[in-house]
Structures are given as structure tokens and as C-alpha cells.
Amino acid sequence: MNIDMNKVTEILERNPKEPGAIIAVLQDFQREFRYLPVPAMVKASELLHVPLSKVYSIATFYNAFSLTPRGEKVIRICKGTACHIKGADKILEQIEAGLKLKPGETSADMKYTVEVVNCVGACAMAPVLIVNDKYHGKVRCDQAMGKVKRG
Amino acid sequence: MHIDTPKKLEQWRRDCRKRQDSLKKKILVCLGPGCLANGSDKILDEFKKVLKDKKAKDVSLEAVKKTGCHGFCAQGPMVVIEPGGIFYAKVKKSNVAEIIEKTLEKGEIIDKLLYSDPDNGHKYTDYKEIPFYRHQVRISLRNCGQIDPDNIEDYIARGGYAGLAKVLTDLRPKEVIETIKKSGLRGRGGGGFPTGRKWESCAQIEAPIRYVICNGDEGDPGAFMDRCIMEGDPHSVLEGMIICAYAVGSREGYIYVREEYPLAVINLQKAIETAREYGFLGEKILGSDLSFDIRISRGGGAFVCGESSALMKSVAGEVGEPRAKYIRSVQKGLHDQPTVLNNVETFATVPVIIDKGADWFVSIGTPKSTGTKAFSLAGKIRNTGLIEIPMGMTLREIIYNIGGGIPDGREFKAVQTGGPSGGCLPADKLDLPVDFDTLTKAGSMMGSGGMIIMDDRTCPVEVARYFLEFLVHESCGKCVPCREGLLQLYKYCTKITRGEATEADLALMERLSKTIVTASLCGLGQSGPNPFLSTVQYFRDEYLAHIRDRKCPGGVCRELIQYVINDKCTGCMACLSVCPVGAISGEKKKLHVIDQDKCDACGSCHDVCTFAAIDIK
Numbered sequence: 001m002n003i004d005m006n007k008v009t010e011i012l013e014r015n016p017k018e019p020g021a022i023i024a025v026l027q028d029f030q031r032e033f034r035y036l037p038v039p040a041m042v043k044a045s046e047l048l049h050v051p052l053s054k055v056y057s058i059a060t061f062y063n064a065f066s067l068t069p070r071g072e073k074v075i076r077i078c079k080g081t082a083c084h085i086k087g088a089d090k091i092l093e094q095i096e097a098g099l100k101l102k103p104g105e106t107s108a109d110m111k112y113t114v115e116v117v118n119c120v121g122a123c124a125m126a127p128v129l130i131v132n133d134k135y136h137g138k139v140r141c142d143q144a145m146g147k148v149k150r151g
Numbered sequence: 152m153h154i155d156t157p158k159k160l161e162q163w164r165r166d167c168r169k170r171q172d173s174l175k176k177k178i179l180v181c182l183g184p185g186c187l188a189n190g191s192d193k194i195l196d197e198f199k200k201v202l203k204d205k206k207a208k209d210v211s212l213e214a215v216k217k218t219g220c221h222g223f224c225a226q227g228p229m230v231v232i233e234p235g236g237i238f239y240a241k242v243k244k245s246n247v248a249e250i251i252e253k254t255l256e257k258g259e260i261i262d263k264l265l266y267s268d269p270d271n272g273h274k275y276t277d278y279k280e281i282p283f284y285r286h287q288v289r290i291s292l293r294n295c296g297q298i299d300p301d302n303i304e305d306y307i308a309r310g311g312y313a314g315l316a317k318v319l320t321d322l323r324p325k326e327v328i329e330t331i332k333k334s335g336l337r338g339r340g341g342g343g344f345p346t347g348r349k350w351e352s353c354a355q356i357e358a359p360i361r362y363v364i365c366n367g368d369e370g371d372p373g374a375f376m377d378r379c380i381m382e383g384d385p386h387s388v389l390e391g392m393i394i395c396a397y398a399v400g401s402r403e404g405y406i407y408v409r410e411e412y413p414l415a416v417i418n419l420q421k422a423i424e425t426a427r428e429y430g431f432l433g434e435k436i437l438g439s440d441l442s443f444d445i446r447i448s449r450g451g452g453a454f455v456c457g458e459s460s461a462l463m464k465s466v467a468g469e470v471g472e473p474r475a476k477y478i479r480s481v482q483k484g485l486h487d488q489p490t491v492l493n494n495v496e497t498f499a500t501v502p503v504i505i506d507k508g509a510d511w512f513v514s515i516g517t518p519k520s521t522g523t524k525a526f527s528l529a530g531k532i533r534n535t536g537l538i539e540i541p542m543g544m545t546l547r548e549i550i551y552n553i554g555g556g557i558p559d560g561r562e563f564k565a566v567q568t569g570g571p572s573g574g575c576l577p578a579d580k581l582d583l584p585v586d587f588d589t590l591t592k593a594g595s596m597m598g599s600g601g602m603i604i605m606d607d608r609t610c611p612v613e614v615a616r617y618f619l620e621f622l623v624h625e626s627c628g629k630c631v632p633c634r635e636g637l638l639q640l641y642k643y644c645t646k647i648t649r650g651e652a653t654e655a656d657l658a659l660m661e662r663l664s665k666t667i668v669t670a671s672l673c674g675l676g677q678s679g680p681n682p683f684l685s686t687v688q689y690f691r692d693e694y695l696a697h698i699r700d701r702k703c704p705g706g707v708c709r710e711l712i713q714y715v716i717n718d719k720c721t722g723c724m725a726c727l728s729v730c731p732v733g734a735i736s737g738e739k740k741k742l743h744v745i746d747q748d749k750c751d752a753c754g755s756c757h758d759v760c761t762f763a764a765i766d767i768k
Contacts, residue, residue, distance in 0.1 A: 020468035027410075027449055050468075061470045061627075062451025064410045080372035081567065081603045082529035084617050090755050097731040118454060118621065119372035120411050122184040123529035123601070124224030124536050133413075135188035141755045142729040 007032055008040045012047050019050045022058060026065060034070040063117075071106045071113040075099075075131055075148055080119030082126035090141040091127055092116065098145040112148070153430045155438040157316040160307075167308040174214050176255055177233040181296055183220025183379060185536070186227035190244070194228055197247040210255045216305075219383015221296030223283050224536040226266055231278060231296070238278035239264040269533070269555070286553050288515060289539045290523045291339070291499040292376075295383040300418045303425045306386040312431055314502030315390050318397055319439045322505075327398040328354060331501065333509035335521035340366055340457075340494030341569065341598040342674075343520070343587035346501075352481045353489045354399040362490040363396050363404040363443075364466065365498050367419075368450055368457040370409065371570025372621065374601030376525040377495035379537050381408065381415035384499065385422035389445060391498030393431065394505060396443040399491055404445040405466050410452040419447055454571075454625035458673050459484070459492050461627065472627045473673035494599065496525055516542030520586035524600060530567075531606040533558045540585070547581040550604060561606035564705070565689070569598030571618045571625075572678035574685025575611055594685040596678070610705030611690040612697055616644040618682035626675060633676030636667040640683060647694060648708040650701035657694060661687065706767040709752035716743050719764035726756035726765065 011028040015021045022044065029040050036059050045052040059065045077083075077092045096102060099112050106113040122128050125137025129147055136147045154160050180186075180195040198215045221229055226240035232254055239250065239261065246264060253259040265274040266281055275281045289295075298305035306312075318327050332347030353361060365388060369377040381388060392404050408416050423445055426432040434442045448466045455461045456471040463485045465471035484490025500522065504512045516522045520542040526549070529535050533555035540549060546566055550556065557563050565575040574595035576583070583589050587597050605614065619641035628634045643660050646652040664680035671677045687694055696702045703711040716726075722740040734750040737743030745756070757765045 018468075020466075022468045023451055023465065024449065024468075027451070054470075057470050058451075058468075062410075062453050064450075064452040079621075081570070081601065081614075081617070082373050082535075084372075085530055085603065085605060085609055085614070087754070087758060090753050090758065093731050093753055094729075094755065117411065117452075118370070118625075119374070120184075121369065121375035121378040122188060123373050123375055123527055123603075124185040125188055126529060126535075128188075135184070137185065137188040140758060142725070142759050 003033055003037045003039065005039065005043075008043050012044060017047060019048050022048055022050050022055065023062070026055070026059060030065055034074075035066040035068055069106065069110065071110050073111060073132060073148070073151075074113045074115060075129070076115045076117045076120070077103075078118075078120050078122070078126070078128040078130070079116050080123055080126070082123035083119075083128055086126045087141065088127045091129060091139055091144045094141050094144040095148060098148065153428075155430055155435070157320050157437055160312060160316050160437065164307050164310075164313075167304040170304065171308045174211065176210055176214055178210075178215045178250075178255070179218045179221070179231040179233065179296065180215065181219075181221040181227060181229045181231075182217045183224065183227070183296070183383065183537075184375065185220070185224030186229060189228045191228035193244050194230065194242055194247060197244050198251070201248055201251055210251065216299045216302075218298060219295045219300050220379035220537050222292070222537040223266075223278075223281070223534065225534050236277040236279050238266055238275065238281065240266045283534045283536070283538075283553055283555065286544075286548065287539050288523050288541045290503050290515075291380060291387075291496045291525050292537065292539045293384075293503065294387060295379055295537070298384065300383050300385055301421055303386060303422075303429065306384070310506065311386055312390055312502075314505035315393055315431065316437060317505055318394055319437050319441065324354065324398045324400065327394065327505070330505060330509050331398070334504045334512040335509075335519070336497065336500060336504060336512065337520065337587060338493060339496035339500070339524065339599070341371075341572070341596065343597060346493060346497055349481055349493070350395060350398050350491055352479075353491045356482055356489040358489050360403065360488050361399055361401040362485045362488055363392050363399065363401045364463070364485065364490055364492045365392055365404070365406040366457065366459070366462060366492055366494045367406055367408040367412070367415065368462060369412075369495070369599060370454040370457040371572075371599050371601045373527065373529055373567070373603045374570060374599050375527045376537060376600045378412050378415055380495050380499050380525075381412065382418050385419045386426065387499040387502060388419070388495055389422055389426055389432070391493075391501035392445060393436065393441075393443055394501050395491055395493070395498065397441050399489075401491070402443055404443060405448050405485070406445060407448045407450055407456070407462055407466055409450040416447060416449060423447070453627075454621075455627045455673070455675055458675060460673070462492065463490065472629045473675070475672055496600070517584065517586050519588055524585070524597065526600045526602045528554050528602050528604070530603040531557055531561065531609070532604040542586045543584045545582050545584050546576065549585065549602070550581070554604065557604065557606050561608060563604070564607045564609055565605045565611060565614075567595075567603040567605065567614065568601065569596035569681070570601050571622050572596060572674065572681055573598045574681045575605070575614060575689065576685070577689040580689075594681070594688055596681070608706055610648075610703050610707035611686040611693055612644065612647050612703075613705070613707050615683045615686045616641065616648050619644055619679075622675065622679045626679075630670075630672040630676060632667045632670040633672065633679060636663055636671075637676070637679050639663060640667070640680060644683060647697045648703075649710040650697055650708070652698050654695075654698055657687070657698065712752055713747060713768045714745055714750060714752060714754065714757060715766050715768055716745055717764055717766050718742065719762050721762055721764070723762070725759045725761070729755045729759050731755065
């Protein structure tokens with residue numbers, strides 16, 4: 001997949017050029033490209049003087065980073081304790097069945113990515129489903145797919 | 152405007168209060184996470200739009216304020232009108248015009264929007280009278296839901312930065328530490344280490360630089376207190392950190408905010424910039440010799456980064472793996488320099504202690520756990536939301552007086568505190584007072600403040616399995632007892648939930664837990680078996696029911712239960728359309744049947760059935 005290297009340069013320029021800035025840079029990459037493209041990681045490694053192995057180690061350690069492109073719509077199912085006891089698993093099952101995707105997978109047409117998150121701190125409205133940045137609270141399992149499709 | 156003397160701050164405070172008082176009425180719209188998800192941002196816009204279009208008597212456009220979480224999330228979206236604390240629950244966009252016309256212009260109360268007690272139907276006008284609020288004492292949450300987090304004048308008018316001005320004019324650093332020590336304040340992140348002693352240790356070490364870090368990682372699932380403080384009252388956190396910097400002699404601070412809280416990052420960033428502009432951060436704060444600045448460090452979504460040494464590695468741009476703590480981080484922390492790390496709620500409490508004095512703080516709570524503690528109430532409880540209570544209140548008072556008890560006529564089974572490091576306490580522990588030491592002694596812990604209530608339709612074994620799965624995923628993998636031990640514990644726990652385990656397995660799990668507790672490197676592993684240990688201690692009969700009888704008393708574990716349709720079924724087809732495996736057959740207005748060979752007992756049918764026609768056996 002081709003990426004805009006100008007964007008990579010832009011991100012590297014607005015962050016401090018020190019090894020300590022690597023996580024912040026990767027976060028900016030993730031936000032811009034919705035994943036961490038290899039050429040971007042290589043460029044960051046060179047510029048911030050962080051070995052590429054270490055960049056890879058950070059990229060695979062933190063949940064926020066993805067090494068494969070994510071879809072246009074990222075569907076996140078909260079599996080915090082409150083959501084769990086209020087049936088988050090059932091919502092996940094409906095979505096898995098509806099989109100034919102497992103957590104972490106992206107559809108072939110790049111439209112959907114399904115993810116499971118630990119807790120988004122919206123426990124009072126459990127169970128929570130997040131479609132891109134829109135929070136849906138008190139979701140019933142029969143409503144889940146509708147919310148995914150509509151936004 | 153640059154405030155360069157405490158005197159100017161007081162002058163400015165008077166001006167702010169005057170401006171606030173000139174607003175005869177205030178409309179506070181909660182934009183906390185719960186209300187926001189229910190569309191409170193649209194309600195805010197509607198208020199602005201209607202007020203812009205029409206000139207309402209005594210109400211200006213500035214009277215509409217967005218606030219952080221007001222607390223009573225179960226009743227959101229909520230709108231509070233001051234003066235009088237008129238509390239409108241479950242407000243819709245279509246109610247806005249009526250609120251302006253009746254309540255703001257004519258001073259009438261709209262009865263249908265008031266909160267009504269589900270037990271006796273009593274309606275409350277002033278939110279302070281509602282049982283949910285009445286039993287609370289709010290210190291760290293003092294401004295949440297009361298101020299616009301983006302407006303520093305709101306914070307100043309409510310006494311903001313008065314604590315800072317007081318330390319800079321009246322107290323030497325040592326005296327600040329003495330005050331905090333005397334207040335008995337203990338870390339609100341979960342461990343409960345005395346804050347004053349931590350500051351003192353840091354200040355005593357000779358070093359070229361010292362750091363102050365605020366832990367805003369709040370990784371415990373089921374906890375959202377820190378989120379609401381960072382989003383709803385960011386200046387209180389900054390003020391606490393600046394006071395700490397003065398006490399320990401630091402010039403540089405960081406706030407570590409977890410990735411899942413983007414709004415907290417935005418609000419804190421705005422607050423930092425405003426604080427710099429007014430001279431509360433930067434060089435020569437309020438004209439004193441204190442220079443201090445704060446940067447935000449965004450987390451990467453790793454639970455272990457809530458642990459102090461892992462967090463500091465993450466701030467330094469490395470993989471967040473903890474280290475052995477023979478040398479504590481207060482001696483060698485960030486970049487190997489002395490570092491004070493406190494959590495959001497702790498820092499937010501500091502300015503009030505300075506302002507009102509240690510004796511006042513000691514007068515609240517219990518002798519060994521002074522002050523208050525914020526909790527997020529969630530799970531199977533009527534009044535979900537954000538609360539703050541004096542230490543020493545019993546679990547029963549919290550769950551029934553504030554929380555309103557268990558909904559849907561179900562029975563209480565357990566309360567879970569302390570997140571994955573904590574434990575579940577049963578009904579006979581409900582009269583325990585909530586303080587650091589009592590909860591630890593009972594096999595749970597205070598933790599950061601997540602309080603999850605479980606009813607009789609919850610399975611303690613399955614809850615333990617859930618937390619172990621979480622911990623297996625979040626273990627950083629550095630030390631073997633945690634990485635491998637928790638994995639084995641998880642596998643055995645799963646075996647139990649499937650009815651495949653023996654009593655010998657249970658004994659093995661208990662032995663293994665002891666090893667994990669003793670031999671793990673950091674708090675994650677050391678407390679990792681707690682969810683299992685506390686449930687097996689208090690709900691052993693349920694573990695045995697799974698093992699001996701292959702039954703799940705809570706009706707949760709799929710391999711051990713069956714869903715069966717009874718004759719209350721009206722043939723509405725709701726369950727049929729929701730079944731993910733197509734196990735339900737039937738025609739409209741005719742009794743449906745579940746094919747037990749196909750059914751995987753997910754329970755979706757049970758959730759959607761409105762006729763109580765599906766039994767769990």
C-alpha cells in the first residue's frame with residue numbers, strides 16, 4: 001500500500017527529534033494512516049536514532065498500534081468489567097456473525113475493522129459499542145448491527 | 152493577562168465572582184461520557200440556538216455552560232439550573248424550549264423532567280436532596296459538573312489556585328509536606344501509600360532534577376473517576392501538581408493519560424496552555440521563585456503502564472515493562488532521577504487540603520484512611536454513576552442508599568472493587584466500612600475506585616475467568632510467574648466454567664496462586680490471582696457446583712446451562728431474528744422452540760424476550 005511520505009516527514013518535523021519522542025511519533029502515524037506503515041517506521045528509526053528492532057518492539061507492545069491497515073469504520077466493543085457482566089460477549093457475537101470478522105480483523109473491502117477494548121471509562125452506560133468515535137450505550141444485542149451500519 | 156502576585160489573583164477572583172453573579176441564572180449541561188453518548192451535546196447546541204434567536208428575560212447566552220460529569224449517569228442527559236440546583240433528568244432536545252420558557256423565564260418547575268424516586272415516586276427539585284447526592288461528600292469531585300472545564304474563570308471563582316497562592320506566600324516547602332503528612336492523605340490510585348511521606352522521601356534526595364508525574368492511566372476496567380476529573384476539572388490536577396513541585400523542588404512534570412481518553416488529553420492541554428498564559432505554569436509562578444511546567448504524555452493502551460516503573464519507561468519512550476523495585480521510583484524514577492508519582496484524584500485533593508487545612512481533612516473519614524474517596528458505580532445497580540464518599544461508609548450504605556440497590560427485582564450477589572487486582576465480596580461483607588485496610592483484610596482492595604455490583608445472575612467463577620483473561624493479555628511477559636502462571640490459572644478456570652475440572656484442579660490453582668503472588672516482579676502479577684482467590688474464598692460452593700454437579704448457579708456458564716422456551720411465548724419472532732446460530736424455529740403467533748443441538752447458549756434470545764418466556768436451566 002502506498003503512503004504519502006510527505007505526511008511522514010510532516011509528523012517527524014513537528015515532534016522533538018529525540019529517542020524519547022518515538023511513542024508520540026508512532027501515535028501520530030497511527031492517527032494519520034490508521035496503522036504503522038513500514039517505510040514510516042524506518043524513517044522514524046533513522047531520524048530519532050532508535051534501532052528499528054526497538055521501534056518494532058514498541059509497535060507490538062502497545063495495544064494502540066496496528067501493523068496492518070484498519071478499515072474506514074473501526075468498531076470497538078468494550079470489554080470492561082461492567083460491560084462484560086452486562087453482556088458485551090453477546091454484542092461481539094452479533095457483530096462477528098454480521099460482519100464475518102473476528103476481533104483484530106479488517107474486511108477485505110477495507111470498510112470495517114472489529115476490535116475489542118479493555119475499558120473506555122463509560123461504565124455507567126454499559127454495554128458500550130463504539131463506531132469510530134461515536135459511543136453507543138446500553139446496546140441490546142439485537143441493535144448492535146444496526147448501530148454498526150448506521151454509524 | 153498575567154497574574155504575577157497572589158494579591159492580583161485575589162483581585163481577579165473577585166472580578167470573576169462578580170461576573171458569575173451577574174448571570175442571574177445558569178444552565179449547566181452535563182457533557183460527561185454518559186450524557187454525551189445520549190446526545191447532551193445536541194441539547195447544549197439547542198440551548199444556545201434558542202437563546203440566540205430569542206431574547207429571554209434574565210438569561211444571557213453566557214448562562215449556558217457545558218460541564219464535565221455531574222455524576223448521576225443513570226439519569227442522563229441531565230441539565231441543572233442554578234440557583235436552586237433544579238435537576239432535570241433524561242432531558243431531550245425537544246424539552247429545551249420549554250425549559251427556557253417555563254423555568255428560566257417564569258421560574259416554574261417542569262414536573263415531568265424532575266427525578267422521581269422509583270421506590271416511592273417522590274419527586275425532587277434540588278439535586279442536593281436526591282439520595283444519590285445527599286449521602287456524598289465531594290472533595291476531589293468538587294467542581295465536576297459545576298464548571299466549564301475550558302473556562303479558567305469558573306475555576307478561579309470557586310477558589311481555584313488559592314491553595315497554590317497560600318503555599319507560595321505562607322508556607323515553606325517543608326511545611327507543605329508536613330501539612331500533607333498531617334492530613335493523612337493516602338494515594339488514591341489503589342496502593343494507599345501516604346502521600347506526604349512519598350513527597351518527603353523525594354525532597355530529601357540530592358539530585359540535579361526531580362520530576363512530578365500524574366498517573367492518569369486509569370487502566371482498571373470499570374473505573375472512570377480520573378477520566379471525569381481530567382475532563383471536567385483539569386485545573387485542579389494541575390494545581391495539585393504545582394503544589395507538589397514546590398514542596399519537592401521540581402521544575403518538570405508529566406501527566407500520563409491513557410490512549411482511550413482523547414477528551415481528557417484535549418481538556419488538559421487547553422488547561423495547561425491557559426495556566427501558562429495566566430502565569431500558573433512556567434517561569435516565576437505568581438511572581439515567586441518557583442518555575443515549573445507540565446507536559447502530557449499519551450499512553451499506548453497497555454494496562455501494565457499504570458504501574459509506576461512501567462509508566463516511567465513509557466514516558467521516556469520505551470516499552471512499558473516494570474522493573475524490580477529494590478530501589479523505589481521516588482529515589483530513581485524517570486530518567487533515573489527522584490520522581491513523585493501520584494494519581495489524578497490524589498493531586499486533585501491536594502489544593503483543598505492546603506486551603507482548608509490538614510485538621511479539616513482529618514475530621515472526615517476514619518483515623519487511618521482520612522478524607523473521601525471517589526468511586527464509579529457500575530454493573531447491576533440502579534444508580535450508575537460517579538460518587539464520592541467519606542471513608543468508612545459501609546458497602547451497604549454505598550450500594551443501597553446512594554446506588555439505590557439492585558434493579559429488576561434481583562438479589563445482590565457480590566461487589567467487585569480494585570479492578571483485576573482486587574476481589575469480590577459477598578453479601579455478608581456488606582457492612583464492612585470502606586477504607587484501605589479493611590478492604591485489603593477482607594481479600595479485596597480499595598483500588599483506584601471502580602465498584603462493580605453483581606446480582607444473582609452473575610457467576611463468580613466466570614468473573615474470575617474474565618479477569619484472568621484480561622491479565623493474561625495485559626501481562627508484559629517479562630517475568631515467568633506472571634506470564635506463565637496466570638495463563639495456567641486462566642486455563643484451569645476456563646475448565647471449571649466448562650464443567651471439565653476436578654477438585655484436584657482447584658487445589659492446584661490455589662497452590663499456583665501462592666507462587667504467583669510470591670514470585671512476580673510487579674503489582675500486576677503479585678495481585679493477579681486475587682480475583683480467583685477472593686471468589687474461591689467466598690463462593691467456594693459455586694466453584695464446587697461447577698465441578699461436582701456440572702451446574703452454574705448464576706446461569707451464565709454456557710456449557711452448563713440450557714435456554715428453554717416456556718408457554719408464555721407469544722410467537723413474536725424477536726428471539727428468532729436475533730439468534731446468531733439460527734437455533735430457534737417457529738411461526739408468527741405460535742410457540743417457538745430452541746434446537747438444543749444448535750444452540751450455543753449465548754443468551755441473546757433471553758435478552759430480547761419481553762414476555763419472560765425463556766427460562767435458563
